[in-house]
Amino acid sequence: MRKPSCDIKDLNKGAWSKQEDQKLIDYINKHGEVCWRTLPQAAGLHRCGKSCRLRWINYLRPDLKRGNFSEDEEDLIVKLHALLGNRWSLIAGRLPGRTDNEVKNYWNSHIRRKLISKGIDPNNHRLNHTIPATLQNPSMFDDNSKPSKMKEVSKKETSKSPQVYNSGEVSSDAASGEAESSCAALPDLNLDLSIANIPPASPTVSENNNHESNSSRKLHLESPSTLVLFQ
DNA sequence: AAGTCGAACAACCGCGCAAAA
DNA sequence: GTTTTGCGCGGTTGTTCGACT
Numbered sequence: 001m002r003k004p005s006c007d008i009k010d011l012n013k014g015a016w017s018k019q020e021d022q023k024l025i026d027y028i029n030k031h032g033e034v035c036w037r038t039l040p041q042a043a044g045l046h047r048c049g050k051s052c053r054l055r056w057i058n059y060l061r062p063d064l065k066r067g068n069f070s071e072d073e074e075d076l077i078v079k080l081h082a083l084l085g086n087r088w089s090l091i092a093g094r095l096p097g098r099t100d101n102e103v104k105n106y107w108n109s110h111i112r113r114k115l116i117s118k119g120i121d122p123n124n125h126r127l128n129h130t131i132p133a134t135l136q137n138p139s140m141f142d143d144n145s146k147p148s149k150m151k152e153v154s155k156k157e158t159s160k161s162p163q164v165y166n167s168g169e170v171s172s173d174a175a176s177g178e179a180e181s182s183c184a185a186l187p188d189l190n191l192d193l194s195i196a197n198i199p200p201a202s203p204t205v206s207e208n209n210n211h212e213s214n215s216s217r218k219l220h221l222e223s224p225s226t227l228v229l230f231q
Numbered sequence: 232a233a234g235t236c237g238a239a240c241a242a243c244c245g246c247g248c249a250a251a252a
Numbered sequence: 253g254t255t256t257t258g259c260g261c262g263g264t265t266g267t268t269c270g271a272c273t
Contacts, residue, residue, distance in 0.1 A: 014242075015267080037258060053259080054242065089261060100261075105240055 012046045016055055020045055024052055025060055058101045065097025069106055077103060077111060082125045 012020070027043035033056070034042075036049035045052060069077070073095055080091040088100035088107075095103065107122075115122040 016242090035258080049258085050244090050260090051242075057260095058241075086262065101241080104262075109239055 011048055011051075013051075016059075020047070021055070021060060024056060028056060028060075054101075058099045061099075063097055064099065069098075069110075073098070074106075074111060077107060078115070078125075081107065081111075081122075 023043050023045055027039065031042075036053045039045075039049055040047045040052050043052075047055075076095065077091060080094060084090050086104075088104040092098050092100040092103045112122045115125075119127055121127075
């Protein structure tokens with residue numbers, strides 16, 4: 001049986017200290033992103049490689065943008081989500097300086113609610129037939145779609161709700177189908193969109209790593225025609 | 232001022248995939 | 253052809269902090 005990659009005892013968990021961050025940064029600056037499994041020991045970190053990788057990719061990488069998402073970025077996320085579903089790494093790959101985790105969090109905390117407030121199902125980008133309570137009483141949302149008292153879309157509810165795009169089960173057909181339907185739902189969005197039209201982000205870590213990401217392997221993005229949509 | 236609630240976000244977990252052995 | 257290994261992904265959880273009562 002395969003042994004877990006993080007089964008070593010006495011490993012630190014939880015928040016990273018500044019010292020740990022610095023060790024990781026120093027090591028990667030010196031040696032580059034080598035084998036994540038062996039990196040912690042080599043760098044003198046009591047963390048599993050996975051944890052180091054995550055910390056580096058999501059927080060320590062020098063090319064990270066951080067800060068609020070712009071309107072353009074938000075638009076792009078919505079469009080890409082309509083195309084790709086919950087393929088956060090692919091979506092993030094088109095947003096320079098953004099990570100999949102960041103995009104995912106932003107989607108769940110901001111965009112998702114925003115769409116719901118507009119009566120759009122964030123799972124399939126279709127207009128809900130039943131008018132949501134939020135539309136009947138728009139005052140429940142302010143301009144930033146920050147729900148003042150929206151218990152209906154509580155954290156648990158949103159995270160536990162079934163996703164249309166189950167991981168690994170979304171074919172490009174399904175994705176394009178969603179996109180087609182979303183055109184009607186989102187008339188303001190120009191979904192005459194192809195991957196080729198989207199400005200490429202700076203190479204991600206995985207791309208730099210000479211490894212094709214899992215997601216691109218699954219979707220074969222290297223052949224853009226797969227995802228080009230025409231209305 | 233204290234307590235409660237919810238949003239935001241960092242981090243972890245489990246799984247699938249591809250490459251290597 | 254099968255098993256093992258490591259990476260990367262998406263989903264979920266935990267923690268922090270600000271707003272509100």
